[in-house]
Amino acid sequence: MSRKVKCIEGGICAPKGFKSAAIGCGIKNPEVKRLDLALIYSEFPTVGWAVYTQNEVCAAPVRLSSSYLKSTVPRAIIANSGNANACTGHQGMLDARTMASVTSRALGIRQREVQVCSTGIIGVPLPMGRIEPKIVPLVESLGEDGDPAAQAIMTSDTHQKSVSAQCKIGGKKVRIGAIAKGAGMINPHMATMLCFVTTDANVSQAEIKAATQEAVDHSFNCISVDGDMSTNDTVIVLANGQAGNNRITRSGKGSAEFREALTEVMLHLAKKLVSDGERVTKLVEVNVRGAASHLDAQRVARAVGNSQLVKCSWNGNDPNWGRVIHAVGYSGARVKEEMVEIHFDGVLAAQNGLAAKTDIDKLSKAVRKDEFTVTINLNIGRGEFTLYTSDLSPEYVLFNREEYALNRKS
Amino acid sequence: MSRKVKCIEGGICAPKGFKSAAIGCGIKNPEVKRLDLALIYSEFPTVGWAVYTQNEVCAAPVRLSSSYLKSTVPRAIIANSGNANACTGHQGMLDARTMASVTSRALGIRQREVQVCSTGIIGVPLPMGRIEPKIVPLVESLGEDGDPAAQAIMTSDTHQKSVSAQCKIGGKKVRIGAIAKGAGMINPHMATMLCFVTTDANVSQAEIKAATQEAVDHSFNCISVDGDMSTNDTVIVLANGQAGNNRITRSGKGSAEFREALTEVMLHLAKKLVSDGERVTKLVEVNVRGAASHLDAQRVARAVGNSQLVKCSWNGNDPNWGRVIHAVGYSGARVKEEMVEIHFDGVLAAQNGLAAKTDIDKLSKAVRKDEFTVTINLNIGRGEFTLYTSDLSPEYVLFNREEYALNRKS
Numbered sequence: 065m066s067r068k069v070k071c072i073e074g075g076i077c078a079p080k081g082f083k084s085a086a087i088g089c090g091i092k093n094p095e096v097k098r099l100d101l102a103l104i105y106s107e108f109p110t111v112g113w114a115v116y117t118q119n120e121v122c123a124a125p126v127r128l129s130s131s132y133l134k135s136t137v138p139r140a141i142i143a144n145s146g147n148a149n150a151c152t153g154h155q156g157m158l159d160a161r162t163m164a165s166v167t168s169r170a171l172g173i174r175q176r177e178v179q180v181c182s183t184g185i186i187g188v189p190l191p192m193g194r195i196e197p198k199i200v201p202l203v204e205s206l207g208e209d210g211d212p213a214a215q216a217i218m219t220s221d222t223h224q225k226s227v228s229a230q231c232k233i234g235g236k237k238v239r240i241g242a243i244a245k246g247a248g249m250i251n252p253h254m255a256t257m258l259c260f261v262t263t264d265a266n267v268s269q270a271e272i273k274a275a276t277q278e279a280v281d282h283s284f285n286c287i288s289v290d291g292d293m294s295t296n297d298t299v300i301v302l303a304n305g306q307a308g309n310n311r312i313t314r315s316g317k318g319s320a321e322f323r324e325a326l327t328e329v330m331l332h333l334a335k336k337l338v339s340d341g342e343r344v345t346k347l348v349e350v351n352v353r354g355a356a357s358h359l360d361a362q363r364v365a366r367a368v369g370n371s372q373l374v375k376c377s378w379n380g381n382d383p384n385w386g387r388v389i390h391a392v393g394y395s396g397a398r399v400k401e402e403m404v405e406i407h408f409d410g411v412l413a414a415q416n417g418l419a420a421k422t423d424i425d426k427l428s429k430a431v432r433k434d435e436f437t438v439t440i441n442l443n444i445g446r447g448e449f450t451l452y453t454s455d456l457s458p459e460y461v462l463f464n465r466e467e468y469a470l471n472r473k474s
Numbered sequence: 475m476s477r478k479v480k481c482i483e484g485g486i487c488a489p490k491g492f493k494s495a496a497i498g499c500g501i502k503n504p505e506v507k508r509l510d511l512a513l514i515y516s517e518f519p520t521v522g523w524a525v526y527t528q529n530e531v532c533a534a535p536v537r538l539s540s541s542y543l544k545s546t547v548p549r550a551i552i553a554n555s556g557n558a559n560a561c562t563g564h565q566g567m568l569d570a571r572t573m574a575s576v577t578s579r580a581l582g583i584r585q586r587e588v589q590v591c592s593t594g595i596i597g598v599p600l601p602m603g604r605i606e607p608k609i610v611p612l613v614e615s616l617g618e619d620g621d622p623a624a625q626a627i628m629t630s631d632t633h634q635k636s637v638s639a640q641c642k643i644g645g646k647k648v649r650i651g652a653i654a655k656g657a658g659m660i661n662p663h664m665a666t667m668l669c670f671v672t673t674d675a676n677v678s679q680a681e682i683k684a685a686t687q688e689a690v691d692h693s694f695n696c697i698s699v700d701g702d703m704s705t706n707d708t709v710i711v712l713a714n715g716q717a718g719n720n721r722i723t724r725s726g727k728g729s730a731e732f733r734e735a736l737t738e739v740m741l742h743l744a745k746k747l748v749s750d751g752e753r754v755t756k757l758v759e760v761n762v763r764g765a766a767s768h769l770d771a772q773r774v775a776r777a778v779g780n781s782q783l784v785k786c787s788w789n790g791n792d793p794n795w796g797r798v799i800h801a802v803g804y805s806g807a808r809v810k811e812e813m814v815e816i817h818f819d820g821v822l823a824a825q826n827g828l829a830a831k832t833d834i835d836k837l838s839k840a841v842r843k844d845e846f847t848v849t850i851n852l853n854i855g856r857g858e859f860t861l862y863t864s865d866l867s868p869e870y871v872l873f874n875r876e877e878y879a880l881n882r883k884s
Contacts, residue, residue, distance in 0.1 A: 151827055382876045461786050
């Protein structure tokens with residue numbers, strides 16, 4: 065976090081007027097009673113916005129929630145793990161709607177104020193018989209501990225992801241809390257993930273919409289683990305105004321501070337998603353500089369960050385700049401080979417498109433770290449982009465080999 | 475091969491009037507004297523064409539050979555393995571030119587008639603001191619055994635790839651021979667590979683150009699192992715007319731037969747490249763049908779065939795159609811989820827975008843084979859495309875972890 069944005073305790077419930085809860089329904093396996101259903105709720109009216117997956121094949125809860133968002137400001141979020149409710153047809157839509165309606169009745173709000181999210185296996189109907197009876201007890205257990213909700217949305221994540229921060233806007237303390245889940249399918253255009261953000265900032269609906277999109281663009285849209293895009297990706301931001309600051313209008317006074325804090329919170333979680341990617345051993349920051357355009361810089365960063373061969377070399381602590389430059393070459397960006405410069409964690413690996421005279425042990429040491437940067441300067445323009453990505457490990461492949469058959473059999 | 479195209483013995487030297495040879499220079503390691511320099515030569519004047527990598531960062535031999543091709547018909551090919559002569563700057567161009575000039579003098583042909591190819595590590599200058607003295611002995615050893623040349627161009631290939639075939643054109647027997655190397659970096663827009671084709675067909679220069687492009691489009695441009703594009707990919711076709719058939723003009727009499735045979739020979743080798751990809755255990759044919767356009771079909775095939783998560787599931791014999799449909803969704807193609815149908819090796823996995831009622835054991839059995847098809851019918855148009863691809867194994871990652879540092883240290 066920057067100097068102006070301070071980490072605080074409390075997670076998703078750190079902002080005033082937000083409550084959360086979680087419960088176990090045995091969604092993936094009726095025998096295993098881990099937390100798998102989460103609820104987040106603002107006791108006060110809210111403004112809010114959400115950004116969803118751009119996958120043409122999107123899950124029922126995404127279709128339902130995005131249709132609700134068109135007409136109604138969200139105030140509560142119900143989310144389950146263990147089953148994505150994707151590729152589940154008409155029944156999937158009915159089930160998502162049931163989750164919203166039962167939740168809204170128990171909370172005493174309108175059905176369309178409830179955003180519904182699901183994450184987990186694709187193509188298997190939700191076990192509504194196990195979920196539905198748990199919604200009322202879930203609502204009754206709403207409290208100020210944000211951890212259970214953070215745990216309930218996890219799938220193959222190895223630990224819960226939660227953050228809360230505070231900044232000053234117009235002399236008032238404003239709090240932002242957030243939880244996220246990631247692990248597999250982390251990639252361009254909305255990593256496969258869920259992220260729920262609460263804030264007690266007093267902001268206009270127009271500002272929350274713009275600020276959410278901007279923060280997502282500078283955080284979750286800058287990470288990639290495996291280049292795959294999920295059917296369920298969702299980021300939702302709720303703001304209830306309880307901080308008592310003067311209302312922040314779109315790009316108005318306080319907007320810069322608010323957006324900075326919101327972006328920092330999301331970027332913090334985005335990096336955690338990458339480093340907790342399935343069997344990931346490295347967090348790699350790919351900095352592209354000197355590209356002909358921002359888009360070209362992005363093309364280069366994504367080509368390098370998603371190259372299987374480049375990711376394998378990182379896993380092996382191999383400062384293989386040849387694989388990096390060949391990915392630069394096929395990225396589709398304008399490239400002058402003889403201008404390209406590559407640094408591994410600040411150590412020069414290639415200059416003018418040629419091997420630098422740097423000692424190989426120095427280069428190997430640079431990529432041996434758990435976190436390092438790869439800086440690629442194309443030296444032909446001013447376009448820049450940073451992508452946070454990971455290595456590719458043999459364990460990732462082993463982990464992702466078998467899933468569907470096992471689930472169908474269980 | 476089809477009914478009309480018959481496999482014959484002889485490899486690259488099966489067509490009349492072609493000779494080849496290979497020699498060991500110790501290019502990668504002076505201590506190891508494996509064959510690493512190959513020569514192919516037509517005793518008679520030729521027509522010919524070549525297709526090169528579309529990578530913006532391309533190797534010196536690619537730059538040199540493509541400039542030669544602009545003005546001159548190729549008649550000989552000199553190719554080394556162990557070093558790609560890529561990212562080697564001005565010295566790389568001088569070295570490639572030396573390979574062409576020494577070869578041409580020894581053969582008594584013009585320098586520009588020699589195509590130069592290199593494959594291997596990027597960013598390390600060619601050891602010309604070890605290569606140059608071997609060129610004259612190489613030329614002196616030209617003979618009719620095509621196997622040494624096939625062996626000399628191998629890098630991480632586990633076995634040599636060679637094929638020869640015969641067809642009848644205008645009542646005359648026409649022969650086509652070819653060798654190829656592949657292994658790593660096999661992908662869209664010219665798999666990372668070398669392929670050299672000889673034929674004694676009597677064809678016009680215009681026809682050989684069109685036939686070569688068409689055959690490449692229907693073979694090497696339809697395979698993908700890891701989605702990476704090399705700096706050195708090259709396909710070269712030489713034809714010397716010794717079969718004595720009436721000259722085939724562009725799209726003229728005999729052209730259809732010739733192109734069919736040329737395509738079959740290339741497709742045969744292309745599939746071998748995939749199944750011999752680094753640590754690949756499966757050859758998977760991704761058939762996309764019913765797309766809105768040919769381009770959309772290609773997008774879907776490439777998204778599915780290059781998805782890390784899909785490839786992992788194939789490695790684990792997991793009939794995970796959910797991962798397939800999610801890759802379909804982010805491919806960029808027009809998709810109606812409720813129309814999508816997926817078969818694994820002819821067994822229905824999903825219909826109308828939903829899980830089919832097929833027994834899971836039957837589906838698992840379908841993907842347990844070493845070779846199987848995945849057929850995706852979008853059911854909205856008539857666009858079709860077939861991609862030959864592979865699984866992703868833990869061994870692939872292990873194999874590709876460390877290369878550069880090891881080579882720099884050797």
